[in-house]
Amino acid sequence: MATTLCCPHDASPLTTEHYEGGVNVDSCPVCHGAWLEQGELDTILKTRERAVAQSESPESDAVAAAYEMAKDKAAPAIQCPSCNEPLSREEFGFASRILVDVCPKGCGRWVDRGEIAALEQFYEQNRPAQRQLPSFLTAILVMLGQ
Ligand SMILES: [Zn+2]
Numbered sequence: 001m002a003t004t005l006c007c008p009h010d011a012s013p014l015t016t017e018h019y020e021g022g023v024n025v026d027s028c029p030v031c032h033g034a035w036l037e038q039g040e041l042d043t044i045l046k047t048r049e050r051a052v053a054q055s056e057s058p059e060s061d062a063v064a065a066a067y068e069m070a071k072d073k074a075a076p077a078i079q080c081p082s083c084n085e086p087l088s089r090e091e092f093g094f095a096s097r098i099l100v101d102v103c104p105k106g107c108g109r110w111v112d113r114g115e116i117a118a119l120e121q122f123y124e125q126n127r128p129a130q131r132q133l134p135s136f137l138t139a140i141l142v143m144l145g146q
């Protein structure tokens, strides 16, 4: 086993939790953020896509998301729990308004509480087939039941 990782926000030892898709996520018992090693987030999102496809996906609250993003951008940089490099804050995907802290050395990504759910929702609403289409074309596809 690797050494115990600590939360970049409050230095609490992270606990390993089993998440969807057989992924082990190191999460903080204090602030409920989670450290995802490279590839783990993709596994969660892919698993989630199948699950959500069978049910109604909730509406996103764009105003709250924009507010959260502005707040996140103002926060100081945190360090990688694995290699202690400062994490760089990046927007996940295109115009998701969701910021994740990414290790420049590729160890993984830190996501704050609620952000995994937001990422899942964003991923669900932006299927690869529709992402690049102009809105009028998307509307036509919707009318065609695509
Ligand atoms: Zn924490």
Ligand SMILES: [Zn+2]
Pocket: 080, 081, 082, 083, 084, 085, 103, 104, 105, 106, 107, 108
């Ligand atoms: Zn790192």
